[in-house]
Amino acid sequence: MSSKSELTAIRDEPDPILRARQASALINEYQQQSLELARLRREAIEEAATTRGLTFTQVAKELGLSKGRITQIRQSAPPVERALFGMGPVTVAVPIRPVPDRDLGMIAAEDTRSAEAITEALRKLSLDVEHYEIPASGELDFDGDAVIICGPKSSAEAAELIAADPHFTFAPDRDGRWSIRETPTERTYESPLDNDPETHRDVAYLSVRTTDDSRRLLVAGVHAIGSLGAITYVINHLSELYQRSKMDANLSTVIETAFDGLTIREAERISGIRVWP
Structure with missing residues (x-):
């Protein structure tokens, strides 16, 4: 019209x-x-x-x-890197996680902190922000630009987005432990938290997808704290990520996070940034 x-x-x-x-x-x-x-x-x-x-x-x-x-x-x-998130408004989506013996689920504290941090960053870029709670059924029932803070375990639609990535997979092994695998090299990124909780480190998948009418940034930690680390990385590396996706390219990478409670002490990229049309 x-x-x-x-x-x-x-x-x-x-x-x-x-x-x-x-x-x-x-x-x-x-x-x-x-x-x-x-x-x-x-x-x-x-x-x-x-x-x-x-x-x-x-x-x-x-x-x-x-x-x-x-x-x-x-x-x-x-700032020019505002375009990393599209034109707006941007929907910030986090999952409602099921809680045993309770009818209502809950949003993890790590996801709440992630949503707060990225919302503040988006508003500093003069982007309008809307919020969406991903139901336990996993539907991503919204249109347009979005930051999706959700892994494949919590949403089949998030799993489909990751499955469309030609460079990385994110799936459980025979014992049910989730890990990220780089397809060309078969390198596997496991969460150090699964091997030793005292390490206080986790890994996360990060991608930016471009369609004809939207941009969707997705972060998915093996654990929720990994997503918070990936969001921290995004906020600290907006210019780099924008330049790599500037020509409407899709990109993905893996982020490793060191944390203390809900405080991110370090968030760094541990794989290359993979780009595809």
């Missing part, structure tokens, strides 16, 4: 409450598009300076703007 058609449809809506809701939704959509256009302009200006060897004064002249206006654009527009 064109912008004019959307406006006409809202204007013709007889119910004033519904009309107000529709107008608010469209305003939010336009605001997100405006922010993305500002980001694209900033990125293009910086790319012109870098790839063409131009000064910002020369770029300003090419665009018919003053150097001061170029400086203002570069300082006020959202």
Whole structure:
């Protein structure tokens, strides 16, 4: 539907409450598009300076703007790595985990902390955030851009996303212990926590997927604390991850985390970043 058609449809809506809701939704959509256009302009200006060897004064002249206006654009527009998460709004999804002898499940403290951390980072990037609790049945019942903090054990749909990765698998062995395996090399990444709980280390799968209309970042720890470590890695390496997925590529990697309770002491990549179309 064109912008004019959307406006006409809202204007013709007889119910004033519904009309107000529709107008608010469209305003939010336009605001997100405006922010993305500002980001694209900033990125293009910086790319012109870098790839063409131009000064910002020369770029300003090419665009018919003053150097001061170029400086203002570069300082006020959202960071270019904002696009790692799409245009927004971004749904942050965490699983409800079953609890023995209880009708209602619960969200793990590690997942709550992960959601809080990535929500804060997204808002700093001027992205609107929505929250979704993945039911025990595992459905990812939402559209658009998302950060999914969930492993294959908690969601069959998350498992399908991981299964589509040509570089990594994430599955249990005969004894039911989960591990991540790199397909080409057959290297296996096991959680040190499973071998010795006193090590306070875990591993997690991290991927970014691009479709025609959305970007979905998924983190899945062998244990929930591994997901928190992967989220920490994402927040600390936004620029690197964006540059590797800049041309709408999919990517995946493995993160190892050292922790103390819910405090992440270290989160580092222990495999290469694998990219595919």
